[in-house]
Amino acid sequence: MLEIKGISKSYGDNSVLNNISLHIGKGDILVILGTNGAGKSTLINILSCLIEPDKGDVFFDGENVKSNIDKYKNKIGIVPQEIALYQELSAYDNLMFWGGLYDISRKELQETADYVLNLFGLYDKRNAKIKTYSGGMKRKINIACSILHKPSLLLMDEPTVGLDPQSTNDTIDHIENLNAKGMTIVYTTHYMKVAERLCNRIALIDEGSILDVGSFAVLRGLSGIKDSVTIKLKNANSTELNKLQFDRSLYRIDNLNNTFHMDCEDINKEIADIIAGIQACNGEILSIDTCVADLESIFIKLTGKMLKD
């Protein structure tokens, strides 16, 4: 559906994007994850036709966007990072205005506006001015205004910035619903938890370059990070741990601290076997501490940087 080929962008001597290439298939959710200033918004702005890249091209359904920009703009929806709404207008008026910029009949627009207001649970407050809405409600209308013309590609630039966890979860639910209905979504964020929830495919971006792209499992494989378990034993010396059936390269025993440590692919699947194995060797377990490889640790491993919430 969307093909980004060799996009580069600089402002003076400051290179913001370096030779970015990505493919987003129909119905995908691509999460672009990166620190602040990594180049996420610049990439979204290029995909939104707000910025022209210095090099490279964007293809939509096989056509170069530059050659048919009006057609492209009619097929995409943009959810900007800011609450880009008219605060003095009601939610309904905002929806009618933003939807009215596209080629939709008034009747169809009214029906769609009612539908999205119901979808986001804001129908009863449709006539209230946006300025009276809470942050979460505003974010919902910010998204709603972008989907009225039923775009096949939705570009979302950090749409949950500043939201509390509950509102963030609600927003993500809506995004997943939209995706389930066939909408292709490109979503930028620096929130790890959001990225983990939406992790159909993740592109890690750092200093204007895409480091890796893939599913969580692929990225984890690329980073080499594994789950781990640390088990505190009553007496590691007296235990017959040399009889353990596990691959010796995966575990180590600290006799001094009486601990057993092991790396594994999926701790949830393997923990029962590990405990059973230790107990089979007469190991007396005092406590179990597990560490699951998450996106944050993968990101840190791959970029050497922390993501800040």
Add this chain to the structure above:
Amino acid sequence: MFKLFKKDIKLFIQDKKSLVISFLLPVILISLFGFIFKDDKGNRENIKPIRLLVCDEDRSELSGKLISILDSSENINITLTDYDKSLDLINRGTHSGVLIFKSGFEDSLAMQLSLPLEIKYDKSHELEIRLLQSIIINRLLDTLGNELLTKSVDSYIKGKFADLDENILSIIKQNSNISINFKKLIDLKVTSVVGEKKNINLGLIQAIAGTAILILLFSITGHATSIIEEKENGTINRLLCSPLKVWHILAGKMLSAFFIALSQLSIMFLFAILLFRFDITINFPAFILLVFATILAVIGFGFFLASMCISRQQAENLSTIVIIVMSTIGGSLVPLFVMPVIMEKIAFFSVNYWVMQSFFDIYWRLLPFIEIIPRIIVLLIIGLTLIIISIFLFQKNIKKSRQFYN
């Protein structure tokens, strides 16, 4: 309490733009008003020269002599012309009035009859003409005093003693004690030729036109600067992500500005009609054209100002200063005829000037449609030029930061 005081002063000082407007605006206004009024009261030596037309129908030696004396006065700038042309120039507002030496002026003096002198003037220059009247009478008294006395004595003796020797006559003239009622002779007739045809109040025209243009400038500039606010809150970018083009956005803004301005003017004129019985139908086509040209010029000005600024705060501060200064020099706040000549020339660069003068053309000078057109064309040119420049600047500003595809 002191901490609050300290905090507020700190905030006030840190807001540099507000600081500038708080101190710069009063300084500018004091300078402007001071410059306008400083020479006009109580110091006749420095009064700006009055541009006076003179029509010499007598064409006598005496009338010629008097015209040269008046011309040598530093308070009066004389332009000789004929009667019809002088009335036309007064009607067009280029001159305040005409002094007419009617036929038989010199003969009337000889016969001690009331001198056939008249000033015809534009009533909007009442103050100026009253001043002029006083200057002319003084000059005539100074100049004609001896002339009148000599001619009166000469005429009286020659009538009584036709054969009297010239030497004796000269001695009698020098020692005579004949009194002449100069004031009766120099009865300068003053007639207004503009503003008398209809029962129109000059102050009302000044108030309506001055207020209308001032309010329009503030409201439309405020509307234009909302585009900067939209840039700041992201709605402009969102609009640009839609199938709209930059010029669509600007055209939409200008159209709404036009509607707002038209509504404001309609309400203002309706109010003037109902409350002051202001007759807008005197030259309705010209009025409609002027309203259209005024709105266009104000839209051009407002959008031009907005396109020069990078933040709404900056636009608000700049527009307040520019509008008040422009309205002052343009005659919205202070009538143009009380200003020094240099200010009248500077006024040409103000939108207010062209609107105010066009209003006076229609409702005071009662000029025909065709003669009102040139000033309205100037307004249209100002409006269109500023609109084109502002569209160019807006596109440049947006492209500078965003570099659009289209």
